[in-house]
Amino acid sequence: MLSIKNLHASIEGTPILRGINLEVKAGEVHAIMGPNGSGKSTLASVLAGREEYEVTEGEVLFQGKELLELSPEDRAREGVFLAFQYPIEIPGVSTTNFLRTALNQVREYRGLEPLDAVKFLSLMKEKMALVEIDQKLLSRSLNEGFSGGEKKRNEIFQMAMLEPVLSILDETDSGLDIDALRIVSNGVNKLKSENTATIVVTHYQRLLDYIVPDFVHVLYKGRIVKSGTKELALELEEKGYDWIKEEVDSTATV
Amino acid sequence: MSKDNQILEDLNSKEYEHGWSVDFETDEAPIGLNEDIIRWISTKKEEPSWLLDWRLKAFKIWQGMSEPAWANVNYPKMDLQALRYYSAPKQSNKPKNINEVDPELIAIYERLGISLNEQKRLQGIAIDVVLDSVSVATTFKETLGKLGIIFCSFSEAVKEHPDLVQKYLGSVVPMTDNYYAALNAAVFSDGSFCYIPKGVRCPMELSTYFRINAANTGQFERTLIVADDSSYVSYLEGCTAPQRDENQLHAAVVEIYAGAHAEVKYSTVQNWYPGDKEGKGGIYNFVTKRGICAGDHSKISWTQVETGSAVTWKYPSCILKGDHSIGEFYSVAVTNNYQQADTGTKMIHIGKNTKSRIVSKGISAGKSQNSYRGQVQVMKRAHNARNFSQCDSLLMGNQCGAHTFPYIDIANPSAKVEHEATTSKIGEDQIFYCNQRGIATEDAVALIVNGYAKEVLNQLPMEFAVEAQKLLALTLEGSVG
Ligand SMILES: Nc1ncnc2c1ncn2[C@@H]1O[C@H](COP(=O)(O)OP(=O)(O)O)[C@@H](O)[C@H]1O
Ligand SMILES: [Mg+2]
Numbered sequence: 001m002l003s004i005k006n007l008h009a010s011i012e013g014t015p016i017l018r019g020i021n022l023e024v025k026a027g028e029v030h031a032i033m034g035p036n037g038s039g040k041s042t043l044a045s046v047l048a049g050r051e052e053y054e055v056t057e058g059e060v061l062f063q064g065k066e067l068l069e070l071s072p073e074d075r076a077r078e079g080v081f082l083a084f085q086y087p088i089e090i091p092g093v094s095t096t097n098f099l100r101t102a103l104n105q106v107r108e109y110r111g112l113e114p115l116d117a118v119k120f121l122s123l124m125k126e127k128m129a130l131v132e133i134d135q136k137l138l139s140r141s142l143n144e145g146f147s148g149g150e151k152k153r154n155e156i157f158q159m160a161m162l163e164p165v166l167s168i169l170d171e172t173d174s175g176l177d178i179d180a181l182r183i184v185s186n187g188v189n190k191l192k193s194e195n196t197a198t199i200v201v202t203h204y205q206r207l208l209d210y211i212v213p214d215f216v217h218v219l220y221k222g223r224i225v226k227s228g229t230k231e232l233a234l235e236l237e238e239k240g241y242d243w244i245k246e247e248v249d250s251t252a253t254v
Numbered sequence: 255m256s257k258d259n260q261i262l263e264d265l266n267s268k269e270y271e272h273g274w275s276v277d278f279e280t281d282e283a284p285i286g287l288n289e290d291i292i293r294w295i296s297t298k299k300e301e302p303s304w305l306l307d308w309r310l311k312a313f314k315i316w317q318g319m320s321e322p323a324w325a326n327v328n329y330p331k332m333d334l335q336a337l338r339y340y341s342a343p344k345q346s347n348k349p350k351n352i353n354e355v356d357p358e359l360i361a362i363y364e365r366l367g368i369s370l371n372e373q374k375r376l377q378g379i380a381i382d383v384v385l386d387s388v389s390v391a392t393t394f395k396e397t398l399g400k401l402g403i404i405f406c407s408f409s410e411a412v413k414e415h416p417d418l419v420q421k422y423l424g425s426v427v428p429m430t431d432n433y434y435a436a437l438n439a440a441v442f443s444d445g446s447f448c449y450i451p452k453g454v455r456c457p458m459e460l461s462t463y464f465r466i467n468a469a470n471t472g473q474f475e476r477t478l479i480v481a482d483d484s485s486y487v488s489y490l491e492g493c494t495a496p497q498r499d500e501n502q503l504h505a506a507v508v509e510i511y512a513g514a515h516a517e518v519k520y521s522t523v524q525n526w527y528p529g530d531k532e533g534k535g536g537i538y539n540f541v542t543k544r545g546i547c548a549g550d551h552s553k554i555s556w557t558q559v560e561t562g563s564a565v566t567w568k569y570p571s572c573i574l575k576g577d578h579s580i581g582e583f584y585s586v587a588v589t590n591n592y593q594q595a596d597t598g599t600k601m602i603h604i605g606k607n608t609k610s611r612i613v614s615k616g617i618s619a620g621k622s623q624n625s626y627r628g629q630v631q632v633m634k635r636a637h638n639a640r641n642f643s644q645c646d647s648l649l650m651g652n653q654c655g656a657h658t659f660p661y662i663d664i665a666n667p668s669a670k671v672e673h674e675a676t677t678s679k680i681g682e683d684q685i686f687y688c689n690q691r692g693i694a695t696e697d698a699v700a701l702i703v704n705g706y707a708k709e710v711l712n713q714l715p716m717e718f719a720v721e722a723q724k725l726l727a728l729t730l731e732g733s734v735g
Contacts, residue, residue: 048690051682072689081690088687092705101701102691109692141705158691 001026001197002067002166007058009046015056016042018222024166027194031208031233032201034219035241040201041085043219044170048082049075062166076102077109079165083155083172085201087143095138095154096124099161106162127160131187148175156184160191167191168199173207185210205237218244282471283340289313292440295340299409299443302416312429312439319433322567325596326625326657329538329565332503334472339441341471394458404449405460408476411447418449422480426509426546426573434505434567435542438474442507445475450485452513459715461490464506472503479520483513483549490718491522501529501564505540514549514576519557521714522570523722526562528729533592533621536564543570547579550605555582557713559722560595561729569627571600574608574636581610584710586722588703588729589622589654598628598659603639603669612643615707618654619730625657632669639669647677648706650699650730700727 002024009017016039024030032040046053047060049072060067067075090098103123104114115123128135133153143151152172159167169188173181188211192198200211208216208230216233218226220241225248226232236244283294292313296306321331398405404415411419429439446462464475481487491508504526512518520543529536539562545554556570572581583599601610610630618624624647632639647656658675680702688698704711704723711719 048686050686072686073692073694076690076692084687084690088681088683090684090687090702090705092708093701098688098691098701101697102688102693105694105697106692162691 001063003061004047005059005061007043007046007060008056009042009053010056011042011053016053016222017046020058020219020222020224022217022224024197024199026197027192028215029192029198029200029211029213031213031216031230032199032219033203033216033233033236035245038219039222040219041170042222044082044085044168044199044201047075047168048072048080073105074109076162076164077106081159081162081164081167083152083159083167083169085170085174087146087151087155089144090142091144093142094140095142095157098142099124099158102158103161123161127157130160130190131157132183133157149177149180152176153180153184156187160187163191165195166197166199168201170201171203172200173202173204181207182210205233208233220244220248281340281342282338285338286335287337287339287441291339295441295443298340299412301412304420305412308424308429309440312436313441315430316433316436316440319436321433325567325627326623326659327565327567327594327596329501329594332501332538334437334503337503338471339474340443342443398456398458398460401454401457402451403454403456404447406447408442408445408447408478411478415447415449418480419447419478422478422509422511423476424509426511426544427507427542432542434540435507438476438505438507438542441472442474442476445477445506447477448479448487448489450481450487450516452482453484454482455485456487459488459490461492463492464504472505474504475506477506477508479508479510479518481510481512481516481518481552484515485513486517488519488715489521490715491520492525492718492721501536501538502527503538503540504563506542508541508543508570510543510545510554512545512547512549512552512554512576512579515551516549517553517555518545519555519713520545520570521557521718522559523714523718523725524558524560524562524566525725527564528562528593529564529591531591533564536593537562539563539566539568541568543568544573544600545571545581546573547576547581547605547608549579550576551578552576553580553582555580555584555713556599557584557710558586558597559707559710559714559725560585560587560597561725563595564593566593566595566597568597569599571602572610573602573604574610574639575604576608577605578607579605580608583610583612583614583628584713585614586617586707586710586726587614587624587626588617588726589619589624590729591620591622593620593622595623596625596627598626600629600631601641603630603632603636603641606635606637607639608636609640610642612641612645613709614643614645615710616645616647616656617650617703617706617726617730618647618656619650621653623655623657625659627659627661629661629663630671631661631663632666632671634665636666637668639666639671641669641671643671643673645673645675646706647675648703649677649679696727696731699730703727703730 004020004022007017007020034040055068100120107114131153137150152175213230216228217224226244283291292309427435429436448460450456479489510518526537526539547554554572560566574581581601587595587597589595599612612628614626616624616626626645630641645658649656660673662671684702685695685698703726711722714722
């Protein structure tokens, strides 16, 4: 489904991603871990099409299409969803209104009729139950004055509404208490299917207890320096990143 | 290239939608401005002598005045002698009702999306349409008449209700008020008149639709709304003009009188032709709008969505004379390309326990200049006056300007006046967030801007609010890369 080959990206001339290779197949869950500042959010942003990042090398195929050639909105319409690490506030625009605009544009791209208000509402009701989100929150200005947990839950609600093919969750677990973590993870799990894939960026094993990864990758200094199965995450939980850093830094060639 | 620069390069794509004009036979005054022209207009309109005298007096006063220079706008001087002051579509007989109006005129309004057919019109809105210098049709007259509500063209009011007109004309905006108000008093051609009797709640929205069609013609209409004690009316005003290379002058006067416990809501969606992307052409919109809360517990509320015009100079104001009276001003002013807007309000607190609220949302894009100018004045005997002002500016790109000029003038120490102001930019992160959900950039801008202006748009009647949202989007189309 997703094939990243030798991806290099920089911001304002500073290289951040320095040769990422990653293959994600339908039905899989990949976890990306790694110390702060290693480039996890950058990778997510580059895949979603954020313009500040300049791709200097490499290619990304998504369902056979050159992802990097597409505008950010077309990537979304093709089914790429990013749950933001820091969701953005849009004053005066409710989640409901925002999602109605989004969903209808996605549908139009896919050659579907726009959903009328009644159908939209019933879809909302269904997805609200999935992530146990309060309707009141959805009529407030998007993310404005939301608690950290409410923002994250709202991201997953949006994901549920848009039914993406590839979901990238950037530290969705941070800011969630234990109950919210369970609810949000359950939501993510219910949305999984053999036709979709999930990339979860996280620092903590506790999320991976709920969303069990097929593969775990460690990103460090803009490269994937170690990959393994879910046991790797447990090992990292126990030992931290220092041993990997040492391994990498000692063999690094300038 | 930074995104900001790209924004600026890609500026503006959408053409003004109402830029067409229609040829039909007209009755026109000769070009120029002098006493004879004023007599010509007055004769044409078969006016009583008191009105001609009133006009001539205004003309004398105007001759002694000069154009105001304090507004934060720049434009080449207009040659007022090169304008035509009266132009009206020729109709063989004066239409008695909507069925007798020339089908060609009706067609013009159909093309603007305004149906004059009472059956076809949305229930709940009566409309008076003014084309160039005259009112061509008023709908739902009979329905309103049964309640004693008078809603007709100004000319008709002069003929049918001279006492009312004479009593209130110039009582809120005196002819001496300012240069354009004096000019309007001298040459005004038509407009709408509305009277709501004591205790009557007007059951439908009343609306005037202004259209400038003729070239080189100034439009000087006058609207007078009188809400007698304990009455209520909601009034809407819309406007468009053809696309022309030269600038056209629109200098209207609106006067509102509210008696005790009366409430008037006045909403405008201004969509005059703004000129092209290089700033050529467009309407000069120099308008004086003022209401007086004459009676105790009265309320006047102005809501405006200003999207058009090359230059806008407009300060809908409230004189809060009655005790416990309330004045409100809700405004969204959008400027793009080379548009200039200097707009705001004046709240003059005279009575005790008077309250005013100002919510102004400026949006500037392109190379435009957008100024808020507002005055809050609390007179000596206005005990316990309250004012709250919120003035926000939203900038798109870095070649436009947003300015705020608040004037606060307080002569009574019990007054409480609060002023808040913010300036923000549409964030790239906001746009990216929308993009990431599948929303195209143009639509993202529309969504963000409408969210920003929501508090004002919420004040508009439903049908108008939808229209206004579309207009905001249209005005800003192409303003973000
Ligand atoms: N907009 C930016 N401007 C400058 N540097 C940035 C910007 N965004 C990210 N970086 C830098 O890129 C590196 C990777 O950041 P990020 O992808 O957010 O890391 P992670 O998500 O793994 O913690 C960091 O050193 C960070 O400071
Ligand atoms: Mg991060």
